[in-house]
Amino acid sequence: MPVPTTTIGAYPKPDDVPLRGWHEAKPEAEQGRHPSDPTRSVRERGRVDAAAEQRLLDRATQEIVAEQAEIGIDVPTDGEVRREHYVFYHLRHLHGIDFENLEARELRQGGWTAYVPVVRGEIRAGNRFLRHDWRSAQQATAKPVKITVPGPLTIAGTIANEHYPDERALCAALGDALNQEIRDLAAAGCPWIQVDEPLFARHPDKAAAFGVDNLARTLHKLPSETHSCVHVCCGYPAELDQEDYPKADPHAYAQIAEPLDQAPVDAVSLEDAHRPADLSLLERFTRTTVILGCVDVARSRVENPDDITSRLRQALGHIDPHRLMAAPDCGLALMPRTLARDKLRALVAGARAV
Template sequence: MHRLLPTSTAGSLPKPAWLAQPETLWSPWKLQDEHLAEGKRDALCLALQAQQHAGIDIVSDGEQTRQHFVTTFIEHLSGVDFAKRQTVRIRDRYDASVPTVVGAVARKQPVFVEDAKFLRRLTAQPVKWALPGPMTMIDTLYDSHYQSREQLAWEFAGILNQEARELEAAGVDIIQFDEPAFNVFFDEVNDWGVAALERAVEGLKCETAVHICYGYGIKANTDWKKTLGDQWRQYEQAFPKLRESSLDIISLECHNSHVPMELLELIRGKKVMVGAIDVANHAIETPEEVANTLRKALQFVDADKLYPCTNCGMAPLPRQVASGKLHALSAGAAIVRSELM
């Protein structure tokens, strides 16, 4: 990561229409069995190529091999019954039918490690891999076994640590944990949420990141954001604890959101992935708009610690829109990079 302002995405990119229904979250696969396995890898290659064409510095798999950023990981664990469903309130915002934790949770085999090895063989660029964070995992399940959110989170943290260590061994440079729940459950975040995340990164030598967004892709999230007023200050609750934590990078959304930029002062000293691309609309940013967001962030983040990024994943967007946004991110970062030289 020697380049100033290295660009990356927060995670997902749109899947090709031949693999899954476009512009849809939880989109069902259109292929089966060995055709699906092959199709996922073909899509991973395309996602990598799209990032390379756009000049993205830190590349990912675009989450092409998973249906959903949380559920796909949980599907590979024992102790969770996907046939036994209960309705729970997710992020205090909407009801959803979710699987049930029926016994001790455990990871029987690696989940994404083979995919990560495949990506690593395709490129010499720095690679980032996303995993769900413990608090966001427990928030998408009904627990009839542990009956303690905290205990289940700690169990998941240990499991995530096993996966993360193998991803690191597979050559992943940055492991990112997605924790949108950190913008909701403030008491839990400070009581044990950040600590559970530190358990998930224990012993890792690669860089670690936490991505905290406001949620996308469904009406409940959009409606909730309309109630938050002119200033979204939720980050204020978790940032002081995260600043003291062992995580290297904090990823947040800035562009077109109502997050006051001065909140970045609370994580001074950390590396920051600044979301300079709005993933909630189809308008493609101009390079100058991206540059403006980055310039504002530079008041609170040292240049050598600023990583231009997207606000969140881009799975629900049309492919050409996502591609345009990636190009804008690179071009905007290049403008600011030249100003810093």
């Protein structure tokens, strides 16, 4: 029986998209900002006005979605084509966050320092924006298209807070604001909504103490026909084939598995390709679907479909067949587009042979 496939989020942007991911832009300091500032403007507008840019981004998104669907992915994402950063794209649509007066913060558990936006007032939802992103993407295929949003704990770990008394309160405010956007997206008809929470793996103690509660806050009152997912990766490299980049503790998944299984979420996305897990972990998920990472997003080597098939068959020894899906470990944005296509073809071939 074939295992359904999905992608996680970011996809290599078409060359003519006037927006590059922050990890793709490596100039020196721009306009007086620090060179490691991930919020810096990376739009290369030239003579393109806002309306023309919107049309270009719609076309590019549809191109990416159609490509995933043609390869055989069952639940493609919009590819995050519009986003210069998976967190800051969303924060620009919230009130209470200062993008002009940045502050230096250590990120990735002290792995590097960046200048980040600052919470200086009450966080509130702004104008709705994701329903357009989804509607544009969904025009490209009859398959259900998934939209991703960053989760409260991960946002809190990526910005500076000068307003709320502690991280718990900040996350609660973020969850409430995100929930308004997510419920609007679901009301528009979006069939799959994914919350990205990589910091659950890096801080499993915080995830258990208040992270999972705020995940529930974020997904509150979603209609039953909307599939919800939380993505928890263990670390992301700065470049393809980087050696020894920081990763979460290998035991983190085991620490958060049971709280996640009790959360009001339909599926949990876990990486397994870069650092294979003890598959008995899947037995801790008694009701939740597991989206198992079968493609290494940090390596240029293309996976053998037979190896993917074998790993998925092993996984089925620990979870009900109808509760297993296959995906890359994380987003594919670091890769050349040809490599991303080759890896997804291997994923689809491997999953279909199970």
